[in-house]
Structure formats: C-alpha cells, structure tokens
Amino acid sequence: MEKSNVTVYDIAKEANVSPATVSRILTGNAAVSDEKRLRVKALIDKYDFKPNALARSLSKKESKTLGFILPDITNPFFSTVFLEAEKCALEAGYTMMLCDSMNNNDNESIHLKTLSEKQVDVIIIMGGRVNDVRTRTEYAEEMNKILKSTPILIVNGKMTGVKCHKIATDEEHGMIQLVEYLVSIGHSKIGLIGGRENVTSSYIKYRALEEAFRKNNLQLNKEWMIYGDYSIESGIESMKKLLKKREKPTALIAINDFVAIGAIRAANEAGLDIPKDMSITGFDDSYISEIAHPKLTTVNQNYKELGKEIINTVLDITSKKGGDTTKVIDTKLVVRDSCLSI
The missing domain is CATH 3.40.50.2300 (Response regulator)
Known part of the structure; x- marks a missing residue:
C-alpha cells in the first residue's frame, strides 16, 4: 500500500478496528483501550499517515x-x-x-x-x-x-x-481631527467632496464635519459639500463643480484618497497650485497618499x-x-x- 494513498479506512481494516476508533485515537479521545491505541498508532507511524483538513474539521467541528x-x-x-x-x-x-x-x-x-x-x-x-x-x-x-x-x-x-x-x-474622530487641523493652520472656509449619501461611512463623515464646524464656530456652506462616489473620476467632477462657484473654499476634504487625487488633478488642469491656492486632504492613508503630488495629508485607518x-x-x-x-x-x-x- 502506498503511503500517499492511505485513508482512515485502510488503517482501520489493517488494525482490525472500526474507522470511528481510528478517528477517536487521532483526536485523542480517551475511550479506546491501550491495546487498540498502540496497534493503530503503529500503523499511523508505519504509513506516516496524516488526516486531511476536512477530516480534522469534521472531528473538531471547526474548519479553521x-x-x-x-x-x-x-x-x-x-x-x-x-x-x-x-x-x-x-x-x-x-x-x-x-x-x-x-x-x-x-x-x-x-x-x-x-x-x-x-x-x-x-x-x-x-x-x-x-x-x-x-x-x-x-x-x-x-x-x-x-x-x-x-x-x-x-x-x-x-x-x-x-x-x-x-x-x-473611528471615522467620526478622524474627520474631526482633519477639521481641527485645518482650523489650526488658519482655514475657516472648508468643503467636503465625494461619497454617496446613502452609505454609512459617508454619512458619518458628513455629520462629523457639521459637528466639528459647530464646535469651532464655523459657518457651513452647503454649496461646498458635494456628494459623488469614491473614485478619482468623482474627485475630478466634484472639483470642476466647485471651481464654477462664485465663492470657493480655501481647504477641501475628500471622502477618501482616490477622490483627493482626482480633485488635485482637476485643480492642476484649471491652473491652480495645490496647496498654495487650495489645501486638500484625503482620508484612509492608502498607499497612493504617499506617491501623490503633493503627498496627501490624510487620516490613517490603523x-x-x-x-x-x-x-x-x-x-x-x-x-x-x-x-x-x-x-x-x-x-x-x-x-x-x-x-x-x-
């Protein structure tokens, strides 16, 4: 019998015991006589038998x-x-x-x-x-x-x-940190772009922005809050909409790093210098935040x-x-x- 083809049933047949007895010995069950245990273990060693993952999971009631x-x-x-x-x-x-x-x-x-x-x-x-x-x-x-x-x-x-x-x-705290940082460097005209209104992560961030504004006595401009999605394209489109408005924010928070990258691209194409003409932040601290130009201020998700x-x-x-x-x-x-x- 080839070692690689040995099953529980082969061990049981040669040891003259039931397959259930072999399984009990493999799982360390005490309800087996010493004589049977020694006989089965000798065959396990002889054939270098190792039960497959499925067999182990069935005996232990977990699949790992x-x-x-x-x-x-x-x-x-x-x-x-x-x-x-x-x-x-x-x-x-x-x-x-x-x-x-x-x-x-x-x-x-x-x-x-x-x-x-x-x-x-x-x-x-x-x-x-x-x-x-x-x-x-x-x-x-x-x-x-x-x-x-x-x-x-x-x-x-x-x-x-x-x-x-x-x-x-704690995305709520992350958004509050962003607002408080922007306020600390002189910004009071702050916008938020990207994300879908019916998605909890966006809902949390937009509500956190409003709460941070209240705490810092800032005026919320609804025209600077533009929903979209989570893509670079959404950042591009949102920035284009923002740049058409008569009054513009001095700082912009993007719902994630992708949206921030899109916003920076659209701003650059419109002749703006980021961050000289407008500060922009991301959210998530994904790998693209470090390879962006300029490198993104963002929130790390730990x-x-x-x-x-x-x-x-x-x-x-x-x-x-x-x-x-x-x-x-x-x-x-x-x-x-x-x-x-x-």
Whole structure:
C-alpha cells in the first residue's frame, strides 16, 4: 500500500478496528483501550499517515477557515484591511477565503450562502448591505438566516435588526481631527467632496464635519459639500463643480484618497497650485497618499490594529467568549504636504 494513498479506512481494516476508533485515537479521545491505541498508532507511524483538513474539521467541528466578503478588492482600503487580517489569521492557524462582491448585492448573497454551506467558522463582511444607511428588510432577513448556522462579523458597518459582532474604525474622530487641523493652520472656509449619501461611512463623515464646524464656530456652506462616489473620476467632477462657484473654499476634504487625487488633478488642469491656492486632504492613508503630488495629508485607518482586532474577535466568537460586541479602533491624522497655512 502506498503511503500517499492511505485513508482512515485502510488503517482501520489493517488494525482490525472500526474507522470511528481510528478517528477517536487521532483526536485523542480517551475511550479506546491501550491495546487498540498502540496497534493503530503503529500503523499511523508505519504509513506516516496524516488526516486531511476536512477530516480534522469534521472531528473538531471547526474548519479553521474564514470567509471574507468585500465590495471591491481593487480599492486599497478594502485590500489593505483584508491583507492585515489575513496575516493575523495565518498566525492564528486560519486560512481566509476572499469573496469580492464587485459592488453587487446579488453577488454578496451568493457569497454568503456559499460560505455558510462550506461551513466556514466565521463570515467577515465589509461594504455592501452593511454600509446602507437604511437597512433593507430582505437583506436583514437573509443575514439572520445565515446567523442561525454561521457567525458573522461586520467591519465598518451595521444593520438594523441584525445582532452580531461588529468592529469599526473611528471615522467620526478622524474627520474631526482633519477639521481641527485645518482650523489650526488658519482655514475657516472648508468643503467636503465625494461619497454617496446613502452609505454609512459617508454619512458619518458628513455629520462629523457639521459637528466639528459647530464646535469651532464655523459657518457651513452647503454649496461646498458635494456628494459623488469614491473614485478619482468623482474627485475630478466634484472639483470642476466647485471651481464654477462664485465663492470657493480655501481647504477641501475628500471622502477618501482616490477622490483627493482626482480633485488635485482637476485643480492642476484649471491652473491652480495645490496647496498654495487650495489645501486638500484625503482620508484612509492608502498607499497612493504617499506617491501623490503633493503627498496627501490624510487620516490613517490603523490597518494593522484593525486586522489584529478582526482576528481577535474571530477567536472570541469561536471560543464562545462574550455576546455580541462592538469594538472601535482609533484613527490618526497624518500630516504631509497637501495643506498650507494661511
């Protein structure tokens, strides 16, 4: 018999025991006689037998596999969170299955169903339905159905009517830090561009901007608050709209680094010098913030800590520690070259 082809059933047949007895010996179950244990272990050593991952998962009722659903792997925010979480997952003995919904709710539903059927230990989800300001009833029902068999961890989002573990970066504080920094270098005319109005991350940032304005006794100009999306193209279009207005801000906060890059490009094409003519900040501190010209002042999402806490929460879930929890990760202002004192 070739070593590579040996199964539990082969070991059981040669040892004259049942396959269940072999499984109990492999998992350290005490309910096996010493004589049988020695006989089976001798054959395990003889054939250098190692049970496959599926067999181990069935015996231990865990797969050591995590599902991670995100909306767009090409977005550096989501890809960086995934990579930092995967590093920690590997250290903890887990493998990660990446599922990109491509910003499509139907794809998201398919991924949820597939991961649950594959019996992953925990499903981690970012973006999509968990970022809707108003939770759709059918999506909440679908999540609750999945939760009956598979734990779910929501990252940077929430769903009304869905009780599960959540973890989020403090984007509200990040926005307040940006406003207070701009105020400290002399700016009082500040705008905000990008993001969708019905997405929680945008909602949080726009509301935080308004709160920061109130605290600093600043006048809010609604004409300088322009929604769009999260792309470079959105930054370009938003800046073009802004430059057509009679009065313009001296400083502009972009919803993320991509939008900031687009805004800078459009400003440059219009003949403006950034930051001499207008200060511009990003948000997320993705890799493009350091290669932009000028380098972006932005808010760091504390990716390493977020990745670590995602997996720490997974470990809490799998070890049945505590109930539903919400963890908040600090964000940090990163000052570079895209803002100037006035």
